[in-house]
Amino acid sequence: xxxxxxxxxxxxxxxxxxxxxxxxxxxxxxxxxxxxxxxxxxxxxxxxxxxxxxxxxxxxxxxxxxxxxxxxxxxxxxxxxxxxxxxxxxxxxxxxxxxxxxxxxxxxxxxxxxxxxxxxxxxxxxxxxxxxxxxxxxxxxxxxxxxxxxxxxxxxxxxxxxxxxxxxxxxxxxxxxxxxxxxxxxxxxxxxxxxxxxxxxxxxxxxxxxxxxxxxxxxxxxxxxxxxxxxxxxxxxxxxxxxxxxxxxxxxxxxxxxxxxxxxxxxxxxxxxxxxxxxx
Amino acid sequence: xxxxxxxxxxxxxxxxxxxxxxxxxxxxxxxxxxxxxxxxxxxxxxxxxxxxxxxxxxxxxxxxxxxxxxxxxxxxxxxxxxxxxxxxxxxxxxxxxxxxxxxxxxxxxxxxxxxxxxxxxxxxxxxxxxxxxxxxxxxxxxxxxxxxxxxxxxxxxxxxxxxxxxxxxxxxxxxxxxxxxxxxxxxxxxxxxxxxxxxxxxxxxxxxxxxxxxxxxxxxxxxxxxxxxxxxxxxxxxxxxxxxxxxxxxxxxxxxxxxxxxxxxxxxxxxxxxxxxxxxxxxxxxxxxxxxxxxxxxxxxxxx
Numbered sequence: 001x002x003x004x005x006x007x008x009x010x011x012x013x014x015x016x017x018x019x020x021x022x023x024x025x026x027x028x029x030x031x032x033x034x035x036x037x038x039x040x041x042x043x044x045x046x047x048x049x050x051x052x053x054x055x056x057x058x059x060x061x062x063x064x065x066x067x068x069x070x071x072x073x074x075x076x077x078x079x080x081x082x083x084x085x086x087x088x089x090x091x092x093x094x095x096x097x098x099x100x101x102x103x104x105x106x107x108x109x110x111x112x113x114x115x116x117x118x119x120x121x122x123x124x125x126x127x128x129x130x131x132x133x134x135x136x137x138x139x140x141x142x143x144x145x146x147x148x149x150x151x152x153x154x155x156x157x158x159x160x161x162x163x164x165x166x167x168x169x170x171x172x173x174x175x176x177x178x179x180x181x182x183x184x185x186x187x188x189x190x191x192x193x194x195x196x197x198x199x200x201x202x203x204x205x206x207x208x209x210x211x212x213x214x215x216x217x218x219x220x221x222x223x224x225x226x227x228x229x230x231x232x233x234x235x236x237x238x239x240x241x242x243x244x245x246x247x248x249x250x251x252x253x254x255x256x257x258x259x260x261x262x263x264x265x266x267x268x269x270x271x272x273x274x275x276x277x278x279x280x
Numbered sequence: 281x282x283x284x285x286x287x288x289x290x291x292x293x294x295x296x297x298x299x300x301x302x303x304x305x306x307x308x309x310x311x312x313x314x315x316x317x318x319x320x321x322x323x324x325x326x327x328x329x330x331x332x333x334x335x336x337x338x339x340x341x342x343x344x345x346x347x348x349x350x351x352x353x354x355x356x357x358x359x360x361x362x363x364x365x366x367x368x369x370x371x372x373x374x375x376x377x378x379x380x381x382x383x384x385x386x387x388x389x390x391x392x393x394x395x396x397x398x399x400x401x402x403x404x405x406x407x408x409x410x411x412x413x414x415x416x417x418x419x420x421x422x423x424x425x426x427x428x429x430x431x432x433x434x435x436x437x438x439x440x441x442x443x444x445x446x447x448x449x450x451x452x453x454x455x456x457x458x459x460x461x462x463x464x465x466x467x468x469x470x471x472x473x474x475x476x477x478x479x480x481x482x483x484x485x486x487x488x489x490x491x492x493x494x495x496x497x498x499x500x501x502x503x504x505x506x507x508x509x510x511x512x513x514x515x516x517x518x519x520x521x522x523x524x525x526x527x528x529x530x531x532x533x534x535x536x537x538x539x540x541x542x543x544x545x546x547x548x549x550x551x552x553x554x555x556x557x558x559x560x561x562x563x564x565x566x567x568x569x570x571x572x573x574x575x576x577x578x579x580x581x582x583x584x
Contacts, residue, residue: 028418101295102302213518216539217542
């Protein structure tokens with residue numbers, strides 16, 4: 001009995017440590033964002049009084065004058081479009097790789113892996129120059145295209161891993177039972193493939209949502225600047241002080257929905273992140 | 281595969297049409313991946329051989345390897361290489377140890393497994409720039425709470441010195457990426473046959489012996505894949521440094537140097553030389569990993 005209790009205590013300590021490790025910065029951001037301006041430098045981890053002024057200032061002035069609304073729209077739009085296109089292209093490729101025999105299959109997988117290791121900074125200069133002459137600089141497509149390139153390897157690997165697990169014979173079985181090919185695909189294969197597709201979509205979205213390097217290099221205004229880039233250029237009352245409260249509030253607004261989403265679909269995300277890590 | 285069922289004359293026609301379909305399905309993704317990697321890196325090489333400064337467009341022209349000579353003989357480049365490698369080695373080492381600890385806790389937890397997995401995913405879901413701001417505000421002498429903690433001087437200026445800045449940068453990087461490391465290691469951990477531990481226990485092996493003699497050797501592939509991805513990722517460190525110091529106090533990384541030359545100073549020639557050199561460094565690191573450890577490339581997975 002003594003041993004069981006001791007183990008229990010050790011695990012409790014381990015779990016508490018992991019929890020603290022993961023949560024402290026998030027709680028800190030939330031508490032910072034709720035401090036009234038005059039208390040922002042009080043150094044307290046938990047605010048002594050709560051105010052929503054920082055959040056109000058983010059949305060003040062409507063879409064034209066708010067420093068936050070347009071970047072938020074850009075971030076959501078760009079990440080969503082990237083996700084839809086990347087998942088479509090990756091699904092085609094992953095279907096071929098998982099199900100069909102053709103020369104060049106290993107080359108595509110190795111190439112995708114090489115691109116996953118590619119340093120984005122090496123493409124920033126050429127893209128900056130090319131986008132300016134093509135009229136893509138500071139536009140949505142100007143960011144969507146590089147995001148596609150760098151998220152496709154991840155999407156392909158995740159989808160191939162999921163597609164290989166699908167019992168494709170069921171499709172033929174359904175056709176033998178009298179289903180048309182399109183019915184067999186919609187009623188049998190689609191429901192089986194959906195979890196994998198959804199997992200890949202979450203990972204691609206988080207990738208595009210997170211990017212900073214392309215977002216500050218290939219944009220110059222609110223026309224396409226996303227939230228991470230906009231945060232770095234937020235200005236305070238005077239140009240020498242960082243508007244800590246507004247940045248914290250904006251950070252909370254773009255963080256909390258993603259965290260809720262991630263926690264809700266955690267099983268899928270873990271499966272996706274580790275897909276292919278164990279088996280080739 | 282149903283292809284095996286048919287060996288009749290129709291098989292080769294069928295194989296051919298299967299190949300054609302496969303290539304058609306893969307073509308869009310392959311083109312999209314090459315469009316923003318192969319072509320730009322070729323273009324970067326072309327740019328790096330020229331003098332192109334967008335502020336002085338009239339002085340453009342072919343200069344051969346002059347840009348490379350300029351970069352490789354500058355003290356700044358080598359200082360930044362040192363900074364990048366230093367940050368890479370410290371953060372990946374800490375991540376490996378911490379990630380392994382978290383993976384073991386997740387794997388062996390008697391209870392609360394769900395809670396741990398949930399909390400570990402939080403850093404993964406947070407934008408790197410946001411995490412960098414959170415830690416910057418926490419350590420800043422005016423807004424932060426860290427200096428009010430016991431054992432830390434109230435007036436400690438973390439971003440006033442080189443290695444204290446590095447400490448905060450490493451901390452932010454470790455916080456953000458350890459979960460990814462832990463999950464990859466956990467995936468390797470669950471493939472180990474539990475019977476091995478039971479047998480070792482019967483033979484009287486201590487917990488530490490079981491870890492070093494069974495867990496570590498069997499996890500070697502998973503550890504190497506995780507290390508390779510995190511090392512390459514850490515070499516590209518940009519967001520956290522940009523937010524925290526913008527390279528002040530000699531904390532610049534090679535990616536920050538590339539950005540400064542290309543985007544801030546609009547010196548496309550010199551900046552492209554830096555870009556190509558970074559590309560070569562990444563290539564070299566990947567090559568050393570694959571060569572040195574014999575990691576099979578297709579055992580890996582793209583970074584998240």
